[in-house]
Amino acid sequence: MTGVAILTVALVLLPLFAIFAYLVYKGIGSINLAFLTQTPKPVGEPGGGMANAIVGSMVILGIASLLGVPLGIGAGVFLSEYGRNRYGDIVRFVSDVLNGVPSIVIGIVAYGLVVMRQKHFSALAGGVALAIMMIPTIARTTEQMLLLVPQAIREAAYGLGVSRWRTTLSITLRTATSGVITGVMLAFARVAGETAPLLFTAFGNQFWNWKTDQPTAALSLQIFTYAISPFDEWHKQAWAGSLVLIVLIVSAVAAVRLAVKHGTLSGA
Amino acid sequence: MGVGINVEQLNAFYGKTQALFDINIAVLANRATALIGPSGCGKSTFIRCLNRMHETIPEARVEGTVRIGDLSVYNGTSATQLRRRVGMVFQKPNPFPTMSIYDNVAAGLKLNGFRNRKQLDEVVRKSLESSALWDEVKDHLHKKSGASLSGGQQQRLCIARALAVQPEVLLMDEPCSALDPISTGKIEELIFQLKEQYTIVIVTHNMQQAARVAEFTGFFLLGKMIEFDKTEKIFTNPSDKRTEDYVTGRFG
Numbered sequence: 096m097t098g099v100a101i102l103t104v105a106l107v108l109l110p111l112f113a114i115f116a117y118l119v120y121k122g123i124g125s126i127n128l129a130f131l132t133q134t135p136k137p138v139g140e141p142g143g144g145m146a147n148a149i150v151g152s153m154v155i156l157g158i159a160s161l162l163g164v165p166l167g168i169g170a171g172v173f174l175s176e177y178g179r180n181r182y183g184d185i186v187r188f189v190s191d192v193l194n195g196v197p198s199i200v201i202g203i204v205a206y207g208l209v210v211m212r213q214k215h216f217s218a219l220a221g222g223v224a225l226a227i228m229m230i231p232t233i234a235r236t237t238e239q240m241l242l243l244v245p246q247a248i249r250e251a252a253y254g255l256g257v258s259r260w261r262t263t264l265s266i267t268l269r270t271a272t273s274g275v276i277t278g279v280m281l282a283f284a285r286v287a288g289e290t291a292p293l294l295f296t297a298f299g300n301q302f303w304n305w306k307t308d309q310p311t312a313a314l315s316l317q318i319f320t321y322a323i324s325p326f327d328e329w330h331k332q333a334w335a336g337s338l339v340l341i342v343l344i345v346s347a348v349a350a351v352r353l354a355v356k357h358g359t360l361s362g363a
Numbered sequence: 364m365g366v367g368i369n370v371e372q373l374n375a376f377y378g379k380t381q382a383l384f385d386i387n388i389a390v391l392a393n394r395a396t397a398l399i400g401p402s403g404c405g406k407s408t409f410i411r412c413l414n415r416m417h418e419t420i421p422e423a424r425v426e427g428t429v430r431i432g433d434l435s436v437y438n439g440t441s442a443t444q445l446r447r448r449v450g451m452v453f454q455k456p457n458p459f460p461t462m463s464i465y466d467n468v469a470a471g472l473k474l475n476g477f478r479n480r481k482q483l484d485e486v487v488r489k490s491l492e493s494s495a496l497w498d499e500v501k502d503h504l505h506k507k508s509g510a511s512l513s514g515g516q517q518q519r520l521c522i523a524r525a526l527a528v529q530p531e532v533l534l535m536d537e538p539c540s541a542l543d544p545i546s547t548g549k550i551e552e553l554i555f556q557l558k559e560q561y562t563i564v565i566v567t568h569n570m571q572q573a574a575r576v577a578e579f580t581g582f583f584l585l586g587k588m589i590e591f592d593k594t595e596k597i598f599t600n601p602s603d604k605r606t607e608d609y610v611t612g613r614f615g
Contacts (some may be wrong), residue, residue, distance in 0.1 A: 179421070247457040251521070253527055255471035256447030265474050270461050354476055 115341065123340035125331040131339075133300050135317070141328060146334050149216065151312040152343070155297055156287055158222025158307065163229030164279055170230065170269075171237020171275070176263050178238075187235075194231040201227050202292035210296060218304075218311035221297030225289060230283040237280025240271040276355050280348045285348050288343045290315040314340045365393040365562030366531045368413065368434030373427035375408050375417060382408045384587045386427070390579070395554055395563040397573035397594065401609070406566045409583070410534045413564065414449040415442040428571030431532055447475070450525030450561075454537040456517035458509030458524070464500050467509040467520055471528035486527050494523035495553055513548025523555065526561075533557060535565040539572065551576050570610060574598050582606045
């Protein structure tokens with residue numbers, strides 16, 4: 096039995112390590128200071144980098160998290176604490192359907208909602224598209240995690256004369272913090288590599304851009320553009336970009352985990 | 364100081380099922396009152412009606428009047444206001460698992476907006492002293508979580524947590540049923556001291572416990588209160604045949 100368990104664990108981890116090893120093998124050679132600090136060079140000129148895309152990805156993901164995390168957690172709280180009824184069932188069903196909507200369709204929605212109004216592509220539009228994708232995952236995991244908190248813990252707070260909303264915020268959510276964070280990180284990691292919804296929202300940019308209402312470069316878009324190009328130099332940079340993207344996601348998740356663990360232990 | 368409790372014509376329901384029938388009882392201030400009876404007889408439902416915890420269950424409702432001191436429980440008092448004056452200790456110890464010992468005791472005050480650090484320190488110390496836990500935990504108030512304590516310590520922590528909001532009445536729903544005899548002994552001793560300052564209503568399955576800690580005892584059966592009298596009378600010379608059958612162990 097233990098043997099089977101170890102074997103399945105190995106089978107699950109194998110693809111992850113294989114991908115990571117292959118990315119390192121293909122990409123590490125092209126990662127240098129220029130790659131991390133410069134913008135792309137025109138076709139034919141060697142060198143250049145993806146610095147603007149790295150920053151762009153961070154900006155877009157930041158906007159997505161700012162919008163998606165509170166809405167997702169809010170929806171999850173509603174579903175678990177107030178949604179044990181027909182209305183809750185409808186929200187649950189809609190959220191599951193939203194989870195299954197192809198990402199390109201969500202891109203079109205963000206195009207209609209933001210790009211059409213602003214009259215140009217923007218980091219904001221990209222962030223909105225990714226936020227919409229984050230909400231159902233966060234909502235459903237938050238709901239599940241809150242349901243795992245024993246009723247006795249809520250009753251303990253009610254018994255002290257703590258109001259219901261205060262109990263939800265300071266007791267129930269706090270008790271479930273690590274689980275809720277897992278859901279958030281899952282959603283974050285999932286959208287961090289998304290390309291399709293950014294194609295006609297963030298659009299991409301070959302230059303530095305610090306404004307959230309202007310077309311913005313993203314790592315995934317840059318990888319896509321470079322990977323389908325006919326140039327060897329660009330292919331190498333696409334591999335390097337992929338490696339950087341994965342490292343960024345892993346370190347973001349690890350950093351949040353560490354911060355939460357530290358925060359919980361010190362009783363903050 | 365404790366206050367008396369007056370219950371008149373109390374009926375409680377879960378959806379269409381009636382759990383309590385026409386309960387009338389007058390609990391004296393600064394005394395311990397025990398409620399005994401077989402499982403499912405409504406004694407837990409009854410004390411949950413005293414601090415309006417009953418209504419937190421979907422479709423549960425209550426009819427009748429309950430007065431705690433000068434407070435009309437079901438008329439013009441908010442549930443949260445009421446529960447600050449009527450503390451509760453539950454069957455299973457339920458400390459807040461992510462909070463330190465200190466934060467557990469301070470929770471009731473902190474979550475209601477009380478932030479004065481000095482006074483909080485004072486209240487935490489006094490509450491833990493009252494629940495006879497201070498000496499065991501004073502060196503790691505902030506370092507250890509409430510969940511890391513033993514079962515008996517956790518229950519005394521929960522008592523301290525309830526005392527910290529300075530209630531007048533303390534409701535205890537089988538507080539020792541998950542504890543070993545030594546921890547049970549400590550909590551019973553505690554009840555003895557606490558009734559100098561609080562009115563205590565304790566639900567128990569253990570008749571010896573009722574006899575040890577309570578001046579008055581009520582016997583519940585099938586949602587009705589069969590008999591309510593001095594503890595001594597209930598256990599030595601009950602007026603009702605059913606009470607006698609129960610306390611002598613013929614059924615239940």
